[in-house]
Amino acid sequence: MRAGLTRGVGLAGALAAVLAVVGLLPWLSGRDPALTVLRARSAEQEPTAEALGAIRADLGLDAGPLSLLSGWATGLLRGDLGTSWVSGTEVLPSVAAGLQVSLGLMGAALAVALLVAVVLAAPVLVRGRGTSGAFAAMLAAVPEFLLATVGLIVVGVWLDWLPTSGWQGPAHLVLPAVALGVPAGGLLGRLVADALPAVLDERWVELWRGAGVSRGRVALAALRRVLPPLVPQFGMVAVGLTGGAVAVETVFAVPGIGRTSLGAAKSQDLPLLQGSVLALLALGLGVGALAALARRRLLGPAVRDAGLTLPAARPVRVAPAVPVALAAVLVAVIGYGLLRDPYTIDTAARLAPPSLAHPLGADGLGRDVLARLGHGAAATVGTAVAVCALSWLLAVALGFVPNMTSGLSDIANALPPVIVGILVAAVLGPGTGGAALAVALISWPPLAAHAAALVQEVRASGFLLAQKAIGATPRWILWRHVLPSVTGPVARHAVLRLPGMALALASLGFLGLGAQPPAPEWGLLLDESRAYVERAPWAALAPALALALLAGLAVSLSAYTRTTGKDLPHGG
Structure with a gap:
């Protein structure tokens, strides 16, 4: 109580x-x-x-x-959000119009996500086991802005199958919905596919099959057994759509609430920014509340108070060579790029294709793409290391007071990095420091939860009782036993989240909220190349492939750690 x-x-x-x-x-x-x-x-x-x-x-x-x-x-x-400083119009109608567009996009994206999740989970229901865990994890790790940019280049520009901007009809909805829905579907499919094998091995399934119950009824019952514990995670996926919508709406010029809030932040139209952020925050909290209500309805009154948990999910099997290979490719590209000058402008080489002089081509100013990619690693990955260290320190400290920070953790989980980045940019201005602060503000909750679990476990251990019995002081116990047992595992957990933090920083750079020109930051490189993507797609594909390798490295590290059973709690 x-x-x-x-x-x-x-x-x-x-x-x-x-x-x-x-x-x-x-x-x-x-x-x-x-x-x-x-x-x-x-x-x-x-x-x-x-x-x-x-x-x-x-x-x-x-x-x-x-x-x-x-x-x-x-x-x-009173329902009055003020007047726009730029246009002089009422803020509320603009927010309502943008929210209506974003809700339509998010609805279509959720339909795509459910379709992807069904495709990923169906083999488990049919065969009792799945082989797509690594593929689902890879889909879940791909940032929306990266998938949107690649889709724009390949489907919209090269193949010319679908429109690449605007909001005039159903055709304009396809690419944004796919870019927003596929990562969410990968995460949903992975959650369900991971949990289903353990459920299908439970005793009741064997009894039902022995009694002649049809395969379809067993599958539906298994899904009903799986869903209640996963509904909160589904809610977090829906909350994540609000953050991903900002990038996707920006790439495809969709007039939604995400693009409205980003434009308001850049133009310092603070009343419009206030209204847009409030709408996004209300949307995220509303989705979380609906997820909690859906979980209660699925559980029913008999087990509502006790809740329902699932057995531990089976880990994704990844050979140790996979993260080593991905890291080697990244290190090789970055190392070669560091030997070149990222700021030298050669007007004769503007938008030049890949060649011996420019292995990855040149950008719109004639600067070497490989050089900017290599030096951009310092801005992207280097800043992520600093954010990782800050999140680790904060998590270890807050792990000792979990009840006092639980509410703050809920709010941090309901705020995607992009929304926090917009708020920080409105206060401090866009820049690398502001982007790092924004990612740090929302990166600590899972690490703090891990630290709190370890603190509770260590404090309840028998050897600490023996230490107290022989007269050890609380400070001595803290420094010699509790902290060493917590800091190491949480540090390794933080390192696993390092690639994800780098991707979050890149997304803020892509939106103009992070590093500013002429800095060679990966997200910024991808954004700068969009202006001439039809003439020189290689300039966009280079940072896109680097970010994809980083996402693959994040998946491989996480899967390898789960496979070897090192330090992470379930769901970590």
């Missing part, structure tokens, strides 16, 4: 803190909002002190943070 109350208070406090940050964006922003509004209203007008003062007074920006937050909250309770 006390733990549940603490969790509820923590969740309410974390949600209030996020809402306060959103409401205080005009005050927290490092830029002068009055200058943004002046430029939007009249680009020719001089930004004199009198003109800027008049705008601040008109918008109420001269008031302190408490007055600003109170006014925003009062308007929010």
Whole structure:
């Protein structure tokens, strides 16, 4: 009871803190909002002190943070999200229109995800075992922005089968829905396919088959047995769609709420940004609440309080040579690129195809793509290492107070990196530091959960009771026994998540929220190449393949660790 109350208070406090940050964006922003509004209203007008003062007074920006937050909250309770600083129109209709488009896209993406999940799980129901675990894990690891860019190049440009931008009809929905739905479907299919073999080995399945129950009824019953424990994970997948929609809508120029929020952040249209982030946050929390309700309905009143758990999933088998080979290819490409200059501009080589002089071609300014790919590893992977270390330190500290941080963890899990990146960019401006902070803010919950489980296990062990009996002090026990038993396993867990953190940083760079030109960052390289993807697709394929190798490395490391049974708890 006390733990549940603490969790509820923590969740309410974390949600209030996020809402306060959103409401205080005009005050927290490092830029002068009055200058943004002046430029939007009249680009020719001089930004004199009198003109800027008049705008601040008109918008109420001269008031302190408490007055600003109170006014925003009062308007929010009345359903008034304010007026756009750029267009001068009401924010609420723009947010509603964008949300309607995004809901349509997410609905189509969810249909694609369910179709992919059915295809991946069907062999398990038919044969009792599946062989697509590694393939499903690979699909789940591919970032939406990467799949969207590759789909745009191959299907939209090379094959010219489908439109590559806009929102005029069903044909424009296909590529965005596939790019958004396939990774989600890979994760859903992997969850179900991993859990089904253990369920099909349970005693009741044998009894049903012996009684002559049809294969179809057994399969449906097995699915019903599998789904309740997995519904929260399904909810997290749906929450992830809100973050992936930002990148996918940007690639295909879909006028959804994700693209609206990104545009508002870049133009410093803070009222529109506040409304868009609120819509995305409400969407994520609403999906989580629906997932919890669906789980309760699936469990039924008999086992609702006790819950339902699944046996441990069977690990994906990956040979140790696979991550070694992927890492070797990445190291070779990066090492060769580091020997070249990423900033030298050769106008005669603009958009040059791969050759001996430029093994991966040249970009739109004539810079060597291989050199920029190699040096970009420092910005992408190097920053991910710093984020990984910060998340590890934070997780170890918070692992000792799990009840106090549970609510904050729920909020962090409900916020995709892109949404946090947009908020951080609105306050600090786009840059590598802001992107690193955004990823760090949402990377610690799984590590902290692992640390908390280890702390609880160590504290309950018999040898600690013996240490206390012989007079060991709590500080001595902490430094000599508890911390060494926690820091090592959590550090290895954090290293496994390093490629995923690098992919998250690359996604923020791709959206213009991370490293800024002319920095050679992988996500930024992919974004810069989109402008001339029809003439020089190799410039986009090079960073795309590097990111795909990184995703494959993440899957291989995770699968190898699960296979060898090292340190990770179930579901880690």
